[in-house]
Amino acid sequence: MDGNGRWAKQRGLPRIEGHRRGVETVRTVTFAARDLGVRMLTLYAFSVENWKRPQDEVGALMGLLEFYLKKELETFVRDRVRLRTIGRTQDLPAGVQxxxxxxxxxxxxxxxxxxVLALNYGARTEAVDAARAYAAAVAAGTEKLNDDSWETFSRYLYTTGLPDPDLIIRTSGETRISNFLLLQAAYAEFVFTPVLWPDFGKPELAAAIAEYARRERRFGQTGDQVKPAAVQRP
Incomplete structure (x- = not known):
């Protein structure tokens, strides 16, 4: 969800105003996704690298997160939206936790x-935490060292129990994924849009999904293998 600061700068506003507008977009996109048939949405809300930002901005972001959670909980329950998090949430402020x-x-x-809210999240941090947890399980005898399958190791990622992403959208014209779901995104499709996050809405989301639907996902196979067999008429 990139571009809040640039959105504010273009309008001569403080960066925090861009973040406030970004929170409104979170609500818009969350329910637009559901309307468009998406059953699971992950938002990269705060990365492990974001702690390096000015402390007043970090504090404002944490305040906005508290505001969002207080405001939306009743809506989540009313509309039957399950909330999950990924990341080192134990390092967030006590009130947010x-x-x-x-x-x-x-x-x-x-x-x-x-x-799913990715909070204090980083894919490299996730890999380190997963490796540590897997090693501890081997030491405890609950996992076998020679079980080197992805299915086993992936149970120790933050995303255990969640499907891998089908589509990853990056806003604001940036063409990198900035330490986001590096392992889980092995076969994801990517859409990069120049639209800044505060301006991203249902039409932009629908366009990204339409672009995704036009692509052929082969997962290492050939195009002929994944195409449905032609129907033979008698």
Whole structure:
């Protein structure tokens, strides 16, 4: 969700105003995705690298996260939206952690639509944490060292129990994925849009999904292998 700061700068506004507008877009896109038939949406809300930003901006971002969680919990429950998080959320402010625990607990039984917030997330950090947890499981005897399957190791990622992403959208014209779901995105399709996040809405999301639908996903196979066989008429 990139471009909040540039959106504000273009309008002569403080960066925090761009972030406030970005929070509004989160709500818009969350429910637009559901309307368009998407059953799971992950939003890269705060990376492990974002702590390097000016402290007043980091504090404002944490405040906006608290505001968002307080405001939207009733809506999540009403609309049966399950909330999950990925990342080192234990390092977030105590107030944010408490709100996250409440929202996750009150929505955990919902199955129709899932919103995943990547908070204090980084794919390299995730890999380190997963390797540490897997090594501990081997030492404890609950995993075997010679079980080198992806299926086994992936259970130790933050995303355990979640499907790999089909489509990753990067806003604001940047053409990199900035340490986001590097392992899980092995076969994802990518759409890069010049639209800044505060201006990203349902039409832009629908266009990205339409672009995704036009692509052929082969997963290492040939095009002929993945195409449905032609129907032979008698």
């Amino acid at each position: 408490k709100l996250l625990r409440t929202a996750i607990e009150e929505t955990r039984h919902f199955t129709d639509y899932t919103l």
